[in-house]
Amino acid sequence: MRLHTFKIGGVHPEENKITADVKTKNAALPKVAIFPLGQHIGAPAKPVVKRGDFVKVGTLIAESGGFVSAPIYSSVSGTVAKIDTSIDATGYRKPVIIINVEGDEWEESIDRSEKLETLDEHSELTPENIIDIIKRAGITGMGGAGFPAFIKLCPPPTAKAECIIINGVECEPYITADYRLMMEHAKEILVGLDLLMKAAKVDRGYIGIEENKPEAIKLFTQLTADDSRIEIVPLAQKYPQGGEKQLVDAVINRQVPAPPAIPVNVGAIIQNICTAYAVYQAVMKHKPLFERYTTVTGKQVKNPGNYLVRIGTTFGELICACGGMPEGDNKVLAGGPMMGKSVMSLDVPVTKGTNSITILSGNDARRKAIQPCIRCGKCVDACPMGLEPYLLAILSANNLYDRLENEGVTSCMSCGSCQFTCPSHRPILDNILQGKGVVMGMIKARNVKK
Amino acid sequence: MGKLIVSLSPHAHGNDSVEKNMFGVVIALIPAILVSFIYFGLGSVVVLLSSVAACMFFEWAITKYMLKREPTLTDGSAIVTGLLLGMNLPSNLPVCIVIIGALMAIGVAKMTFGGLGNNPFNPALVARCILLVSFPAQMTSWPMAGQLTSYIDAQTGATPLAIMKQAIKTGDASILDKLPSATQLLLGSNPTMGLGSIGEVCALALLLGLAYLLWKKVITWHIPVSIIATVFIFSGLLHLANPVYSNPLNEILSGGLMLGAIFMATDYVTSPMTHKGQLIYGIAIGFFTVVIRNWGSYPEGMSFAILIMNAFTPIINLSTKPKRFGEVVKK
Numbered sequence: 001m002r003l004h005t006f007k008i009g010g011v012h013p014e015e016n017k018i019t020a021d022v023k024t025k026n027a028a029l030p031k032v033a034i035f036p037l038g039q040h041i042g043a044p045a046k047p048v049v050k051r052g053d054f055v056k057v058g059t060l061i062a063e064s065g066g067f068v069s070a071p072i073y074s075s076v077s078g079t080v081a082k083i084d085t086s087i088d089a090t091g092y093r094k095p096v097i098i099i100n101v102e103g104d105e106w107e108e109s110i111d112r113s114e115k116l117e118t119l120d121e122h123s124e125l126t127p128e129n130i131i132d133i134i135k136r137a138g139i140t141g142m143g144g145a146g147f148p149a150f151i152k153l154c155p156p157p158t159a160k161a162e163c164i165i166i167n168g169v170e171c172e173p174y175i176t177a178d179y180r181l182m183m184e185h186a187k188e189i190l191v192g193l194d195l196l197m198k199a200a201k202v203d204r205g206y207i208g209i210e211e212n213k214p215e216a217i218k219l220f221t222q223l224t225a226d227d228s229r230i231e232i233v234p235l236a237q238k239y240p241q242g243g244e245k246q247l248v249d250a251v252i253n254r255q256v257p258a259p260p261a262i263p264v265n266v267g268a269i270i271q272n273i274c275t276a277y278a279v280y281q282a283v284m285k286h287k288p289l290f291e292r293y294t295t296v297t298g299k300q301v302k303n304p305g306n307y308l309v310r311i312g313t314t315f316g317e318l319i320c321a322c323g324g325m326p327e328g329d330n331k332v333l334a335g336g337p338m339m340g341k342s343v344m345s346l347d348v349p350v351t352k353g354t355n356s357i358t359i360l361s362g363n364d365a366r367r368k369a370i371q372p373c374i375r376c377g378k379c380v381d382a383c384p385m386g387l388e389p390y391l392l393a394i395l396s397a398n399n400l401y402d403r404l405e406n407e408g409v410t411s412c413m414s415c416g417s418c419q420f421t422c423p424s425h426r427p428i429l430d431n432i433l434q435g436k437g438v439v440m441g442m443i444k445a446r447n448v449k450k
Numbered sequence: 451m452g453k454l455i456v457s458l459s460p461h462a463h464g465n466d467s468v469e470k471n472m473f474g475v476v477i478a479l480i481p482a483i484l485v486s487f488i489y490f491g492l493g494s495v496v497v498l499l500s501s502v503a504a505c506m507f508f509e510w511a512i513t514k515y516m517l518k519r520e521p522t523l524t525d526g527s528a529i530v531t532g533l534l535l536g537m538n539l540p541s542n543l544p545v546c547i548v549i550i551g552a553l554m555a556i557g558v559a560k561m562t563f564g565g566l567g568n569n570p571f572n573p574a575l576v577a578r579c580i581l582l583v584s585f586p587a588q589m590t591s592w593p594m595a596g597q598l599t600s601y602i603d604a605q606t607g608a609t610p611l612a613i614m615k616q617a618i619k620t621g622d623a624s625i626l627d628k629l630p631s632a633t634q635l636l637l638g639s640n641p642t643m644g645l646g647s648i649g650e651v652c653a654l655a656l657l658l659g660l661a662y663l664l665w666k667k668v669i670t671w672h673i674p675v676s677i678i679a680t681v682f683i684f685s686g687l688l689h690l691a692n693p694v695y696s697n698p699l700n701e702i703l704s705g706g707l708m709l710g711a712i713f714m715a716t717d718y719v720t721s722p723m724t725h726k727g728q729l730i731y732g733i734a735i736g737f738f739t740v741v742i743r744n745w746g747s748y749p750e751g752m753s754f755a756i757l758i759m760n761a762f763t764p765i766i767n768l769s770t771k772p773k774r775f776g777e778v779v780k781k
Contacts, residue, residue: 225506
C-alpha cells in the first residue's frame with residue numbers, strides 16, 4: 001500500500017528517537033516555578049495574583065489578555081514570590097510570575113481519579129460549553145506554535161469546518177512525547193477527539209500518524225475499529241509532515257492556499273495529540289492546562305526520558321534529573337533539532353508548548369563552515385511550500401524586500417528543510433527569517449494605512 | 451560545565467556537502483576514465499593528469515596570490531573541472547596546449563567571476579571552445595584505438611560525426627554505411643576510425659556514471675534525459691524525412707552527446723535550479739546540438755549548445771517558478 005504524504009518537497013532527517021520506549025515518569029516538583037505570561041501566540045495574560053498570595057495547583061494566576069490570548073494556571077502550590085521579568089526560550093526578557101513551591105495541594109474541583117469519562121455519559125455538554133471550557137482552561141496548541149485552541153474551533157463565518165485532524169505525526173527528530181502519550185493515554189485522546197468534533201460540529205475525525213510509529217497506528221486502529229466517523233491515517237515518514245498545511249495535504253489531500261488562508265478554509269481543524277488530551281482533562285476532569293508531556297533527550301544525555309512535567313519547571317532541574325549536562329559545550333533546545341529554539345540559559349521554564357528539551361553535544365551542536373552557493377537547486381527541491389529558498393535568501397541579504405514579498409516569503413514556515421539540505425551549509429533560513437520579519441512589518445504598516 | 455551554544459534553527463544538517471557532490475562526479479567518471487586508458491593508453495594518462503594538475507595549480511595560485519583568499523582546493527571543484535576538461539580533449543594533445551586550456555578554464559571562466567558558484571559558463575567547455583578556435587588542427591585530429599604507447603605521434607582518423615557531416619554535405623546517404631554499428635558505438639570499439647575526445651569514446655561507461663549520479667542523488671534525471679530524448683526525436687524526424695541524416699541511435703551514441711548530457715550540462719552552477727527550467731534547458735540543448743551538427747560548420751555541436759544555454763540560465767531561473775503550495779491555477 002502506498003502511504004499518504006504531502007506532495008511538495010520535504011527531507012528525511014535522522015530519527016534519533018532514543019526515548020521512544022521509555023515509559024513516562026512524573027518529573028519531580030520544582031522548588032521554584034516560573035510562569036511566563038506570554039506562552040501563546042497573541043496578547044500576554046494579565047496577572048490576577050500579587051506577591052505573597054497563596055496559590056494551589058490549578059489556581060488561576062493570570063487571566064486572558066485579549067481575544068487571542070489564554071489564561072494561565074499555577075502548576076504548583078505555594079506563595080507568589082514576585083511578578084518580574086525573566087529570559088524565556090526566545091532569549092528575550094519577558095514578564096513572568098514566580099512561585100515558591102510549598103507542598104503539593106490541589107484545587108478540590110480537579111478530578112484526580114484515573115476513571116475514563118466518555119462523551120456518552122456527559123450528553124449534557126453542548127458545543128458552546130466545550131469551547132468555553134477549552135477557552136477557560138488555557139489550552140493552546142501544544143505542538144510548538146501555541147495558538148489558543150478555542151479560536152480554531154470557532155472558524156470565521158466565511159469558512160466551514162468539515163473535519164478535525166489530530167496531529168500524531170511528531171516528525172521532529174528526537175521527540176517522543178506525543179508518541180508516549182498516544183501509547184499511554186489512547187482512550188483519553190479519543191474522547192478528546194470526540195469532544196473536539198462535537199465542539200466544531202463535525203462528524204469526521206482523522207488521526208495522522210507516521211509509519212515509524214507502527215505500535216501507535218495499530219493501537220488506534222484497534223480502538224477505533226467500530227467507530228466509522230474516525231479514520232486513522234498512516235503516513236509515509238517525511239519532515240515537515242507535522243506542519244498544519246502539510247498534514248492537511250497528506251491526510252485529506254486538500255491544499256490550503258497562501259496566507260492569510262488557514263486550514264479551516266479547506267474545512268480542516270488541526271489539533272495536536274497533547275492538545276486533544278488536554279481537552280479531555282479540561283472538560284472531563286476539570287483540570288486546566290498546567291502540566292504536559294515533555295521529552296528530555298540527547299545522544300550524550302545519561303538518562304534520557306519522557307516526563308509529565310509541571311509547567312514552570314526550569315530546564316536546568318529537568319536536565320539534572322536526567323543525569324545533568326553532558327561534558328563540554330552543548331546546545332540546549334526548546335523543541336527538536338529542526339525547529340527548536342536554542343536557549344541562552346538553563347533557567348528557562350517549560351511552557352505549554354515545550355514538547356522536548358533536546359541537548360545536542362559535540363559536533364552536533366555546531367554549524368559547519370559556510371561555502372559558496374553552488375546553485376545545485378536542492379533547497380528548491382526540499383522546500384515544502386514550493387518556494388525558492390536560495391532566491392529568498394539572496395533577496396533578503398540584499399534588502400530587496402518588495403521582490404521578497406512577491407516571491408512568497410510570507411508562506412515560509414521556517415521548517416528549515418532548505419538549510420538542512422544545503423551542501424554548502426549556507427544560513428539560508430537565517431537570511432529568510434530576517435527578511436520575512438521586515439516584510440511582515442511592511443504588510444502590517446500598509447494595513448494600518450488602509 | 452561548558453558553554454551554551456546558541457543559534458537559529460535548524461540545528462540538524464543532512465550531511466550533504468560540496469565535497470560529496472564533487473567527488474560523486476569524480477567517482478561517476480571512473481568507468482569512462484578506465485575505458486579511455488584501455489583505448490588511448492599513454493595519451494589519455496598524460497592529458498588527464500596534466501589537465502587535473504594544471505587546474506589545481508591555477509586554482510591554488512590564483513586564490514592565494516591574486517585574490518589573497520584561503521585556497522579552496524579541498525572542495526574538489528578544481529579536480530572536477532580538470533577531469534572534465536581532459537575528457538573533452540583529444541588524447542594526442544600536447545601538454546602545453548592542455549595547460550593553456552586549464553588556465554582558460556580556471557583563470558578566465560571561473561576565477562574572474564568570483565570562483566566556485568559564480569561562473570556563468572561551464573569552465574571546462576569555455577576552455578575547450580577557446581582551444582578549438584585557437585588550435586583548430588590539434589583539436590580536431592582524433593587518434594584511433596589500440597595505440598597504447600603512442601601519444602602525440604598517434605595515428606588519427608575521421609570520427610563518425612565527420613562521416614555524418616560528409617553525408618549531409620554531399621547529399622550521398624551511402625557514405626553513412628561506413629559508420630560503425632550501434633553496439634560498436636555503445637562500447638566505443640571501432641578499430642578503423644578516430645575515436646573522438648578522451649571521455650566520449652564509450653557511451654556505456656558514461657551511462658554507468660549517470661546511474662551512479664542518479665543513485666547518489668548528485669543530479670536528477672531532468673537534464674540528461676531531456677537532452678538525449680530531444681536529440682533522438684529531432685534527429686529521428688530528420689532521418690525519416692531524408693536518409694542523408696543518420697539514424698537517431700547513431701546520433702545519441704556518437705560524439706560528445708553522452709558526456710555533455712550527463713556531465714557537462716548538469717554542472718550545478720551553470721544549469722537552471724528548477725526542474726521545469728532544467729527541462730527547457732535540456733530540450734534547447736538537444737535542439738541546438740542537432741542544428742549545429744547537421745547545418746553548422748563544426749561536426750560536433752554539444753559544447754556550443756551547452757554554452758549557449760548557459761547564457762540563458764539566469765533568464766530561465768527568473769521565468770520558471772516551482773509550483774507553490776496551495777497555489778490556485780488561474781483559468
